[in-house]
Amino acid sequence: MKLHEYQSKRLFAAHGVPIPRGDVATTPEEARRIAEELGTPVVVKSQVLVGGRGKAGGIRLAHTPAEAERVAGEVLGMEIKGLPVRKVLLDEAADIRQEIYLGVVVDRAACRPVMMASSEGGVEIEEVARINPEAIKKVTIDPFLGLRGYQTVTLAKGIGLAGEYRRAFDRIARGLYQAFLACDASLAEINPLVVTGEGSLLAVDGKMVLDDNGLFRHPDLAQMRDVDEETPAEREAREAGLSYVQLDGEIGCMVNGAGLAMATMDIIKHFGGAPANFLDIGGGAKAERVATALRLILADPNVKAVLFNIFGGITRCDEVAKGIVTAFEEVEPTVPMVARLVGTNEAEGRAILEDSGYRLITATTLAEAAQKAVAAAGGELTV
Ligand code: GDP
Numbered sequence: 001m002k003l004h005e006y007q008s009k010r011l012f013a014a015h016g017v018p019i020p021r022g023d024v025a026t027t028p029e030e031a032r033r034i035a036e037e038l039g040t041p042v043v044v045k046s047q048v049l050v051g052g053r054g055k056a057g058g059i060r061l062a063h064t065p066a067e068a069e070r071v072a073g074e075v076l077g078m079e080i081k082g083l084p085v086r087k088v089l090l091d092e093a094a095d096i097r098q099e100i101y102l103g104v105v106v107d108r109a110a111c112r113p114v115m116m117a118s119s120e121g122g123v124e125i126e127e128v129a130r131i132n133p134e135a136i137k138k139v140t141i142d143p144f145l146g147l148r149g150y151q152t153v154t155l156a157k158g159i160g161l162a163g164e165y166r167r168a169f170d171r172i173a174r175g176l177y178q179a180f181l182a183c184d185a186s187l188a189e190i191n192p193l194v195v196t197g198e199g200s201l202l203a204v205d206g207k208m209v210l211d212d213n214g215l216f217r218h219p220d221l222a223q224m225r226d227v228d229e230e231t232p233a234e235r236e237a238r239e240a241g242l243s244y245v246q247l248d249g250e251i252g253c254m255v256n257g258a259g260l261a262m263a264t265m266d267i268i269k270h271f272g273g274a275p276a277n278f279l280d281i282g283g284g285a286k287a288e289r290v291a292t293a294l295r296l297i298l299a300d301p302n303v304k305a306v307l308f309n310i311f312g313g314i315t316r317c318d319e320v321a322k323g324i325v326t327a328f329e330e331v332e333p334t335v336p337m338v339a340r341l342v343g344t345n346e347a348e349g350r351a352i353l354e355d356s357g358y359r360l361i362t363a364t365t366l367a368e369a370a371q372k373a374v375a376a377a378g379g380e381l382t383v
């Protein structure tokens with residue numbers, strides 16, 4: 001789960017990271033009031049869950065409360081990378097002398113958190129990694145020892161930070177790591193962390209990604225979820241307990257098991273197609289859940305064919321087949337469907353599909369199923 005900038009920064013601040021004074025507005029009038037209270041100049045910042053808002057025109061400076069109101073009105077009407085702006089953060093504008101990147105992520109290879117710093121702040125870190133990887137300094141954190149003082153010194157020196165800022169940098173790095181730990185985050189990032197004209201360090205932008213599997217321990221954080229930022233399909237999937245990620249291909253995939261779902265996507269690519277989604281209906285999927293899954297897949301206008309790849313273990317093929325038929329009763333199938341059902345109760349499952357009167361293309365092996373789905377999506381194969 002991604003958090004908004006203002007949410008991330010407040011969590012950072014709770015762990016001792018200095019952030020600008022500011023507040024959130026949903027209307028231009030509210031923005032004006034906040035600007036009056038803060039004093040100008042202020043920055044008006046779109047709160048959407050994507051990076052690169054600055055480049056997209058979603059971060060604007062305002063010199064008077066009236067300007068803040070006007071600019072907030074413009075920003076609140078914007079769409080950034082497809083996401084409508086519903087909230088703006090108004091922050092006291094900082095006098096920026098230098099922009100630094102500071103972040104913590106879980107490094108799966110090292111099985112530890114890694115803290116990264118770069119003198120190339122303000123730019124997306126992926127961009128720095130591509131163009132100038134030497135500019136990124138890293139330290140691996142031992143979870144039992146925590147972030148050590150020498151490690152923050154290593155980072156500060158590594159990015160050429162002047163000696164007078166080392167203490168403040170150390171405090172911010174520790175605060176960021178504490179916030180990361182306390183929230184069960186998979187990413188906590190300050191970009192940019194700035195050196196101001198007054199000679200202090202300030203976290204001007206913040207980003208946090210929380211581990212969904214840790215959210216049950218944090219009901220307060222779980223409440224921060226912005227349901228407006230989920231597509232209707234993603235919300236429906238989450239509420240039904242489905243792992244669903246929309247992609248931009250044309251073959252809808254309904255698979256049980258995350259590993260099999262990944263393999264299915266790979267093999268579709270291998271045979272020249274592109275998956276429209278990742279979808280794991282889970283083990284022991286019941287008819288109703290399957291129906292929800294199919295409705296989600298067919299709601300995507302890019303889908304030209306659907307591939308059911310079910311390996312019956314705990315999941316019974318007849319249950320899935322019933323779910324498919326139930327779904328067909330609700331959502332008339334408009335594209336060709338390829339079904340591969342193997343394992344527990346596969347014969348019963350196939351019989352249910354055949355008796356349903358709906359026409360499906362059947363396949364035995366995964367390779368065959370994928371090839372047929374690619375052909376069906378290309379209009380080269382019909383029932
Ligand atoms: P992002 O583009 O989504 O990462 O949004 P940021 O919050 O990082 O803002 C983008 C850029 O706007 C920063 O790198 C800064 O250069 C600039 N910016 C943000 N806040 C301020 C501010 O208070 N004062 C000034 N002068 N520039 C700012």
Ligand code: MN
Binds near residue numbers: 191192
């Ligand atoms: Mn940023």
